[in-house]
Amino acid sequence: xxxxxxxxxxxxxxxxxxxxxxxxxxxxxxxxxxxxxxxxxxxxxxxxxxxxxxxxxxxxxxxxxxxxxxxxxxxxxxxxxxxxxxxxxxxxxxxxxxxxxxxxxxxxxxxxxxxxxxxxxxxxxxxxxxxxxxxxxxxxxxxxxxxxxxxxxxxxxxxxxxxxxxxxxxxxxxxxxxxxxxxxxxxxxxxxxxxxxxxxxxxxxxxxxxxxxxxxxxxxxxxxxxxxxxxxxxxxxxxxxxxxxxxxxxxxxxxxxxxxxxxxxxxxxxxxxxxxxxxxxxxxxxxxxxxxxxxxxxxxxxxxxxxxxxxxxxxxxxxxxxxxxxxxxxxxxxxxxxxxxxxxxxxxxxxxxxxxxxxxxxxxxxxxxxxxxxxxxxxxxxxxxxxxxxxxxxxxxxxxxxxxxxxxxxxxxxxxxxxxxxxxxxxxxxxxxxxxxxxxxxxxxxxxxxxxxxxxxxxxxxxxxxxxxxxxxxxxxxxxxxxxxx
Numbered sequence: 104x105x106x107x108x109x110x111x112x113x114x115x116x117x118x119x120x121x122x123x124x125x126x127x128x129x130x131x132x133x134x135x136x137x138x139x140x141x142x143x144x145x146x147x148x149x150x151x152x153x154x155x156x157x158x159x160x161x162x163x164x165x166x167x168x169x170x171x172x173x174x175x176x177x178x179x180x181x182x183x184x185x186x187x188x189x190x191x192x193x194x195x196x197x198x199x200x201x202x203x204x205x206x207x208x209x210x211x212x213x214x215x216x217x218x219x220x221x222x223x224x225x226x227x228x229x230x231x232x233x234x235x236x237x238x239x240x241x242x243x244x245x246x247x248x249x250x251x252x253x254x255x256x257x258x259x260x261x262x263x264x265x266x267x268x269x270x271x272x273x274x275x276x277x278x279x280x281x282x283x284x285x286x287x288x289x290x291x292x293x294x295x296x297x298x299x300x301x302x303x304x305x306x307x308x309x310x311x312x313x314x315x316x317x318x319x320x321x322x323x324x325x326x327x328x329x330x331x332x333x334x335x336x337x338x339x340x341x342x343x344x345x346x347x348x349x350x351x352x353x354x355x356x357x358x359x360x361x362x363x364x365x366x367x368x369x370x371x372x373x374x375x376x377x378x379x380x381x382x383x384x385x386x387x388x389x390x391x392x393x394x395x396x397x398x399x400x401x402x403x404x405x406x407x408x409x410x411x412x413x414x415x416x417x418x419x420x421x422x423x424x425x426x427x428x429x430x431x432x433x434x435x436x437x438x439x440x441x442x443x444x445x446x447x448x449x450x451x452x453x454x455x456x457x458x459x460x461x462x463x464x465x466x467x468x469x470x471x472x473x474x475x476x477x478x479x480x481x482x483x484x485x486x487x488x489x490x491x492x493x494x495x496x497x498x499x500x501x502x503x504x505x506x507x508x509x510x511x512x513x514x515x516x517x518x519x520x521x522x523x524x525x526x527x528x529x530x531x532x533x534x535x536x537x538x539x540x541x542x543x544x545x546x547x548x549x550x551x552x553x554x555x556x557x558x559x560x561x562x563x564x565x566x567x568x569x570x571x572x573x574x575x576x577x578x579x580x581x582x583x584x585x586x587x588x589x
Contacts, residue, residue, distance in 0.1 A: 110336065111229050115244060117334035118218055119251035121182055121327045125214070126252040128185040128323035129207075131259035131315070132192065140195045148197075149204035153188070154507040156208030161501035162360050165213040169493040174221035175338070179331035181214020186323025192316050212504060216496040222248060223485045224338045237489075239427050242482045246423035249477060253416035260409045262315075288397035288454035292389075293520040360501060363494035368487050368545065371538040373502040375480045378528075378535045380506025382442070382476060385528055386411060386469045388510065390449070393521045395462050398454045407466045414470030422474055431479060432543055438475035439536045441468055446529050450522060487546065 105113075136146030168177050184207045191203030226240035287293070364370050391404045426434065445468040452461065481499060488495045513524060 107232055108229070111225050111232075113334060114225055114336055114338065115222070115247065117330055118178065118221060119248055120330050121178060121335070122218065122248055123251040123255045124322040124327035124330065125182050125185050126255035127259055128189050128319045128327070130252075130256040131263050132189055132319055140192070140200065145195060145197060145200060149188075149200045151508070152201055152204040153208040153211070154504055156205050157212045157504040158501055158508060160209045161212040161216065161497045161504060164209060165216040165497035165500065166360055166493045168213045169217050169220060169497075173337060174217040174224070175331065175335050177213050177217035178221060178335070179328050181210040181212075181217065182327040182331065183324060184208075184210025184214070186320055186325070186327070189316055189319035189323050193313065193320075212497070212500045216493065216500050218248060219245070219481055219485075219496045219499075220493055221335075221338065223489075224340050227340055227489070228338065236427075238431075238482060238486050241485050242426045242478060243423035245478045245481055246419040246474075249474065250416050250419040253412045253419065256412040257409055257416060260405050260412060263405050265405075289394050289452050289457070290450050290522040290525060291454070291520070292393035292397060360494050360497045363488075363491060363498050366488070368542050369484065369495055369498060371542050372480065372484060372487075373498065374531065374535040375476070375539055376499045376502035377506035377509075378531050379473075379476050379480060380503040380508075381510045381528055381531055382469075382506075383473060384507050384510035385524065386466075386473070389521050389524055390465070390469070394449070394452070394454070394465070398457065399459055399462070403459065403462075407462055410463050411466040411470040411473075414467040415474045416470075418471045418474040419478070422478060431483060432540075434475060435479050435536075435539060438472055438479070439532065442472045442476075442532055443529065445469060445472065446525055446532075450525050483542075487542075 133150060136150055140146035140149070165177075168180075172180075187210075188200075188203045188207040191199045222244040223241055226244050227237050229235060229240050230237040364373070387408075391407065395404050395407050422434070445465060448465065452465075481496070484495050484499055513519060513527070
């Protein structure tokens with residue numbers, strides 16, 4: 104008979120493996136879309152469809168699917184969406200890739216929302232069995248899932264950098280400077296075209312592409328779903344959680360997310376969720392294109408992304424442990440200060456005198472920020488709404504997808520300078536932090552009020568107990584006096 108603790112550990116490992124395989128299937132393919140399917144913008148169009156549909160999916164599909172079939176089956180079905188998208192790239196046409204991208208968007212957000220719900224239940228059950236703190240365990244489990252995704256992202260990016268990207272033409276390191284001016288790179292990039300011979304990218308042989316697509320498809324369509332089917336169990340909370348947080352009204356239709364957003368605390372945290380998407384999109388889009396590719400070539404982008412993903416992975420591990428000793432407010436404040444510093448450095452960085460190690464350092468800072476932003480926002484939401492996981496996580500991933508979509512939409516007009524985009528990211532960061540601190544203060548005040556009510560109740564009970572004891576003593580003395588008189 105498997106003990107409950109071992110069963111929880113098995114389910115946790117299974118979820119991490121499912122997302123690791125899903126990352127192998129989707130992350131590299133997402134990175135390659137702009138080069139593999141560059142004809143008529145098919146690659147970028149498919150990604151835009153994925154994120155646009157993911158927004159609607161989180162609103163209308165995630166809560167219903169999680170409630171009807173459960174978190175486990177939703178994770179299994181969602182992981183298959185990545186595999187379908189990979190298969191469509193064997194014959195890249197608009198009528199094959201775009202429908203697959205739509206299916207991927209429909210499946211992705213329910214998969215992530217269901218996994219967050221599933222891990223939150225595992226953490227609550229583990230805390231119940233071991234007398235631990237549910238918030239700390241939830242933070243640790245989310246970090247492990249994110250770490251599994253990023254580890255495979257690092258591995259797949261390493262393969263992309265060494266197999267699918269050719270070296271620069273010639274050995275002359277001054278090739279970039281001869282073809283175009285670096286003064287139009289970095290935050291000064293306002294849509295200038297980079298000569299193709301400056302980046303040294305060539306189309307890889309078809310058989311190499313098909314080998315990779317075959318591996319991606321197997322991970323998404325076979326290995327990830329089979330792992331979920333064989334090793335993930337159906338889980339339910341062992342007890343009901345009561346906190347000072349707000350309660351989301353229960354309902355039975357697809358409007359759950361809209362009803363959940365009526366809770367002021369959840370609504371005020373949604374800019375933080377959108378910032379997660381905007382931050383990641385900026386790194387994968389404008390930073391890699393205008394700062395890395397423009398100054399040092401596309402062949403360097405893969406290595407910069409490896410640093411980003413590796414730092415993200417490492418800090419996920421660190422964050423899962425230090426949160427036991429450091430408060431959520433301190434961690435979030437550190438992240439906010441680091442994000443602000445990194446963005447200001449991007450504004451001031453001179454592409455003509457800047458070194459490549461500057462870009463690696465910026466990528467590492469972005470990786471730390473991504474690890475903190477994603478995990479802390481989800482953990483705080485799980486603390487505020489412990490009994491309404493499906494709708495609130497669907498709302499979180501809805502606004503994250505909106506952040507992706509808006510960031511992509513802003514990047515389409517090439518005439519918009521990167522500096523203006525950075526100003527927009529900084530503005531969203533300030534709004535997100537302001538609203539986050541308001542929620543923290545309100546949550547703390549509600550908790551203090553609840554503690555005060557409990558303390559008053561205890562004092563009342565003590566006073567009642569003392570009065571009962573006095574009354575008993577008085578009654579006992581009266582009985583004894585009556586007995587003696589008789």
